[in-house]
Structures are given as structure tokens and as C-alpha cells.
Amino acid sequence: MDIQEILQWTDEQVFMKKEKHLDSLQRRILQEVWQGEKYPEIAKKCNRSEDHIKQVARNLWKMLSEILGEDIKQSNVRSILETKALSNIYNNNGSQIVGYINSHINICVEKRPDAEDTQTRSPFPPDSTQNKAHTRIIDLTDAPDIPYYHNRTSELSTLTEWILQANTRLITVYGLSGIGKSAIALKLIEQIQTEFDYIIWLSLTNTPTLSILQTELKQFFERSQPTPLPTILDYFRSHRCLVILDDVHNVFSSGQIAGEYLAEYKDYGKFFKQIATSSHQSCLILLSWEKPREITTLEGENRPTRTLHLKGLGEQAAEILKQKGLTHEEKWSELINLYQGHPSWLNIIASTIVELFDGNVSRFLAEGNDIYLGDIEPLLESQLERLSESEKKVSQWLASQDGAVDISQPPADRELSQSELWQAIQSLARRGLVEKIQVGGRSLFFLNPVFKAYIQSKSNPIKEKQ
Incomplete structure (x- = not known):
């Protein structure tokens, strides 16, 4: 028997007992184990963590053990399913069930x-x-x-x-x-x-x-x-x-x-x-x-x-800080605002606060509003390296400004034409790097504060919080 027949037969047994079908990940694990793959390789193929694959597999073996009355595990699942399926499929009026899942579509x-x-x-x-x-x-x-x-x-x-x-x-x-x-x-x-x-x-x-x-x-x-x-x-x-x-x-x-x-x-x-x-x-x-x-x-x-x-999570990001076990909850909003409510950034910074300050947010923020980047830097770099030359120039200009700017009144010493400036601003906004606010009926633009801190730190590394 091939794996397609086994998948079809196993799915039917699960549905008869549990009134639900195998999901796509369960099918994939069963298929890969059948072909001799180990959990680390399965995790890579499925773009999942190895721990997650192991947990799903453990639950799958347990469920199949209950349904089929056998002690099923990774090492014996193929032999048991093949024996059970053969006795049921080929002895049942000589019929054969053909699977419909091939090796690369799950x-x-x-x-x-x-x-x-x-x-x-x-x-x-x-x-x-x-x-x-x-x-x-x-x-x-x-x-x-x-x-x-x-x-x-x-x-x-x-x-x-x-x-x-x-x-x-x-x-x-x-x-x-x-x-x-x-x-x-x-x-x-x-x-x-x-x-x-x-x-x-x-x-x-x-x-x-x-x-x-x-x-x-x-x-x-x-x-x-x-x-x-x-x-x-x-x-x-x-x-x-x-x-x-x-x-x-x-x-x-x-x-x-x-x-x-x-x-x-x-x-x-x-x-x-x-x-x-x-x-x-x-x-x-x-x-x-x-x-x-x-x-x-x-x-x-x-x-x-x-x-x-x-965009960022806002106050809902507090759940991230809670999961990390941070203290001084009264300072959480300040931390969330500083890092734009970005879940990945906050996860990284929260780990840093645990590592350096035992989870004490107040001590981390003691030096004021400087933005510490640390392990966030590679994430920022991966986005900035995609910029065009005009976007890089405009980013540098925006990073040097104290606040939001009116692009209808650009600096006299700018290197780009008005058309190039506007196109760069538009492009940066389509990357989520530039935001627009309304002030007095005018549209003003500013660079994402975290990216602004990164660009400034590269121009003047001393400014970055130690």
C-alpha cells in the first residue's frame, strides 16, 4: 500500500470515532514519518518549530492509539497502520480506496x-x-x-x-x-x-x-x-x-x-x-x-x-510585557509608546529588560526617552537595505528634523527635486516607515521614531543609549 491509501483510510477511522478529520499538519506529519523523516526535518519542511511538531505528533499518536487499540508511536506507526489498513481495505469486498493527496500538496x-x-x-x-x-x-x-x-x-x-x-x-x-x-x-x-x-x-x-x-x-x-x-x-x-x-x-x-x-x-x-x-x-x-x-x-x-x-498594538501590547514577567506596570504604557506597540520589537526589548534589569521597566526607562535598539537593529537593517537612493536621502533628512515636516516647504539645500522628494515620501509611507498627521489643516510627515533612532545612531553612535 502507498501513503495516499493509508492517509485516506486513517482519516476515515478518525472521522468515524471522533467526528472530525485529520487536519493538514497531522496529515503532513503522518506522511513524513511514513517516509522516514525525523521531527527536525519535518519542522523545517512545515515551517514550524520542532517543539510544536513533537506536540502535534504526540497528540496524533495518542489519538490513533485510542482509535485502533494499539500503542502507536513514531517508530511503529507505519507497520501498525499498514497491517490494520490492509486487513480492512482489501478484505472488504475487495475494494481499494485511492487517496487524493500527493507528496507536495497537503x-x-x-x-x-x-x-x-x-x-x-x-x-x-x-x-x-x-x-x-x-x-x-x-x-x-x-x-x-x-x-x-x-x-x-x-x-x-x-x-x-x-x-x-x-x-x-x-x-x-x-x-x-x-x-x-x-x-x-x-x-x-x-x-x-x-x-x-x-x-x-x-x-x-x-x-x-x-x-x-x-x-x-x-x-x-x-x-x-x-x-x-x-x-x-x-x-x-x-x-x-x-x-x-x-x-x-x-x-x-x-x-x-x-x-x-x-x-x-x-x-x-x-x-x-x-x-x-x-x-x-x-x-x-x-x-x-x-x-x-x-x-x-x-x-x-x-x-x-x-x-x-x-500598525502597532497600542495598549493591547501590555499582554506581551505581562507574559515576559516585567514589573512596574505603571511604566508599561511609556515603554509601549516608545517602541510603537510593535509586537516583535517589544518582545525583544522585554527580553533585554529581563536580562539587564531583572524585568524592572522603571530602571530601563530611567535615562529618559532615548530609544535603545540592541537586538532590534538587524530587523531594522533588513527593511532599510531595501530603500532606493532617494528614500535613503529623504530618511536622513527626516531623521535630522525635530518634528513632523511640511513637504510643500522643503529645505533650500535639498539634493532632490520636488518630484523626487514627493515620490520618496510616498514610497516610504507605502513601506510603513513614514507617517502622516494633520496639523492646522496641513499634512505633516515624520519618520517612524525607532527607525529615526537607528539612522541617528549610525550617523552619531554616541547618541545611542548604552
């Missing part, structure tokens, strides 16, 4: 919860044979392992409304690295998954060409299709699909203005535009450090396209 198949849900989302008539067999298919193999979700009720409500009420076809969630884009997307999936026939998460970390990406999407959709459809758009029209593309900034060019595609990836822009401008019932979500350039144009044309700039 899916979680869940039955629709009720007839009404199937009727509204399926392209087939309610009483048809196709509809009765209709399933919801979810593949989150590429999704990152997020240990905590920080409360973002407002942003989550906005995304849910855009998708379920406004039928938005293309959504871009952009923001600084580590701000929580993947976390909110995973929470969104958890809340609205019953509204979709297909859900898949794909990462562009390895910069696949559009052709490779579309092939992977079609392979995913075709797993449950008796007759494959010609294009991705055909699937988007025939079913309600939710596709999340993570790390979209990897197809943008470093050293250029924000959202400028690498030469061999310009067709991504055409693909995104096609999704936004064509009629269908699905949604594509882009997660990126930068806002794609064509999105602004599509929004200006009143297309069903929306953009969410994800």
Missing part, C-alpha cells in the same frame, strides 16, 4: 456543516450528487507557526466586513516586518473558513515565478475536481476560494521605490489586477512589507480592492 478536507452552507457556496443544485459530496478544502502547510495572537478586534472586523459584506476581491495587508500580518490572517481564516470552499496559504519566500505559483494553485484545486478547469480565475468563479499570498515583498525589487517588481516578476502585477477587475466570488489576500504600486490605481478606480496598513 490538504485538510472538512464536510460542510449544514445544507444551507452548501447551497449558498456550491455551484451545483442543492439536491445534486455533486453537492452532497461537496467538501471544504484547506491547506495551511505554508503558514507560519504563530505561538500567540494579540488582540486586533478592530482590524479583524474590518477585514471580515470587506470579505463577507463588501465582497472585496483583492486585499493587501502591509506593514513592518514582525508587526503581525500573518497572525491576523490566520485568525481571520479561523473565523470565516466556513464561508469558503477552498482556502490555501502560499509563501513567496522562495520567489516562485507566477507560472509556478499558478501551477501549484491549480494542483490544489484539482485534487477534488473530476474535470480540471483551464485557469485560476475559472476556479475563483466556480467556487468561493480564499487564497493568502505571504511575503509578497520578495517579488519586489530592492533598491527601488516600494512595490516595484523584479524584472522577471512583473506578470504578478497583471495577475493581481486581473483578480481585482474580473467578476468572481473569491478573495486574494496579499501580505507584504510594501504596498504594490498598482493597488493605489485600482483603489482610485473604485474597484473591489482594499488596503490595510497594519
Whole structure:
């Protein structure tokens, strides 16, 4: 027997006993262990921590032991399942169940919860044979392992409304690295998954060409299709699909203005535009450090396209400090504001406070409002190294200012033309590095304070807090 038959048979046994199917990660672990892989290798392939993989595996072996009446563990799961499945499958009227998951597509198949849900989302008539067999298919193999979700009720409500009420076809969630884009997307999936026939998460970390990406999407959709459809758009029209593309900034060019595609990836822009401008019932979500350039144009044309700039957590970030065991809670708000409520930055700084000041926030802040960077620096550098030359010059200028500036009144000794200045400001804003405020009816711009501190420290290292 092959692993596909085993997966199908095991999933059926679990469903009969537990009334739920194996999820995508359980299937992947079972498949990899079957092929002789160890937990560290499985963790790397699934983009999860080794501890998380071990915990899921322990729970899986325990559940299968209860269902099959055997002491199942990593070392014997293959032999036991193979023996059990053979005796059941081939001795049951000679029938053979063929699996539908191959070695590089891992899916979680869940039955629709009720007839009404199937009727509204399926392209087939309610009483048809196709509809009765209709399933919801979810593949989150590429999704990152997020240990905590920080409360973002407002942003989550906005995304849910855009998708379920406004039928938005293309959504871009952009923001600084580590701000929580993947976390909110995973929470969104958890809340609205019953509204979709297909859900898949794909990462562009390895910069696949559009052709490779579309092939992977079609392979995913075709797993449950008796007759494959010609294009991705055909699937988007025939079913309600939710596709999340993570790390979209990897197809943008470093050293250029924000959202400028690498030469061999310009067709991504055409693909995104096609999704936004064509009629269908699905949604594509882009997660990126930068806002794609064509999105602004599509929004200006009143297309069903929306953009969410994800910022810091605000007071909700106090939960991070609580988990780290920091003291002097009355100073937490000051610390949160200093580091912009950025969850990753606060996690790093909280660890520093524990290491250097035994968790005492007051002692850490004793020197005033200087921003200590420490282990945050590599994260900042990874974003700043993507800037164009004009953006670097404007960043240096903004870092030298005491407050927000009016770009309609630039300095006389500036190196850039007015057009270049405005384009650089616009590009920095699309990276989340520059913010805009309204003062006396005028728009003023300022550099993110943490990045400002970093740029100043490189110009004058003595200013950085020791």
C-alpha cells in the first residue's frame, strides 16, 4: 500500500470515532514519518518549530492509539497502520480506496456543516450528487507557526466586513516586518473558513515565478475536481476560494521605490489586477512589507480592492510585557509608546529588560526617552537595505528634523527635486516607515521614531543609549 491509501483510510477511522478529520499538519506529519523523516526535518519542511511538531505528533499518536487499540508511536506507526489498513481495505469486498493527496500538496478536507452552507457556496443544485459530496478544502502547510495572537478586534472586523459584506476581491495587508500580518490572517481564516470552499496559504519566500505559483494553485484545486478547469480565475468563479499570498515583498525589487517588481516578476502585477477587475466570488489576500504600486490605481478606480496598513498594538501590547514577567506596570504604557506597540520589537526589548534589569521597566526607562535598539537593529537593517537612493536621502533628512515636516516647504539645500522628494515620501509611507498627521489643516510627515533612532545612531553612535 502507498501513503495516499493509508492517509485516506486513517482519516476515515478518525472521522468515524471522533467526528472530525485529520487536519493538514497531522496529515503532513503522518506522511513524513511514513517516509522516514525525523521531527527536525519535518519542522523545517512545515515551517514550524520542532517543539510544536513533537506536540502535534504526540497528540496524533495518542489519538490513533485510542482509535485502533494499539500503542502507536513514531517508530511503529507505519507497520501498525499498514497491517490494520490492509486487513480492512482489501478484505472488504475487495475494494481499494485511492487517496487524493500527493507528496507536495497537503490538504485538510472538512464536510460542510449544514445544507444551507452548501447551497449558498456550491455551484451545483442543492439536491445534486455533486453537492452532497461537496467538501471544504484547506491547506495551511505554508503558514507560519504563530505561538500567540494579540488582540486586533478592530482590524479583524474590518477585514471580515470587506470579505463577507463588501465582497472585496483583492486585499493587501502591509506593514513592518514582525508587526503581525500573518497572525491576523490566520485568525481571520479561523473565523470565516466556513464561508469558503477552498482556502490555501502560499509563501513567496522562495520567489516562485507566477507560472509556478499558478501551477501549484491549480494542483490544489484539482485534487477534488473530476474535470480540471483551464485557469485560476475559472476556479475563483466556480467556487468561493480564499487564497493568502505571504511575503509578497520578495517579488519586489530592492533598491527601488516600494512595490516595484523584479524584472522577471512583473506578470504578478497583471495577475493581481486581473483578480481585482474580473467578476468572481473569491478573495486574494496579499501580505507584504510594501504596498504594490498598482493597488493605489485600482483603489482610485473604485474597484473591489482594499488596503490595510497594519500598525502597532497600542495598549493591547501590555499582554506581551505581562507574559515576559516585567514589573512596574505603571511604566508599561511609556515603554509601549516608545517602541510603537510593535509586537516583535517589544518582545525583544522585554527580553533585554529581563536580562539587564531583572524585568524592572522603571530602571530601563530611567535615562529618559532615548530609544535603545540592541537586538532590534538587524530587523531594522533588513527593511532599510531595501530603500532606493532617494528614500535613503529623504530618511536622513527626516531623521535630522525635530518634528513632523511640511513637504510643500522643503529645505533650500535639498539634493532632490520636488518630484523626487514627493515620490520618496510616498514610497516610504507605502513601506510603513513614514507617517502622516494633520496639523492646522496641513499634512505633516515624520519618520517612524525607532527607525529615526537607528539612522541617528549610525550617523552619531554616541547618541545611542548604552
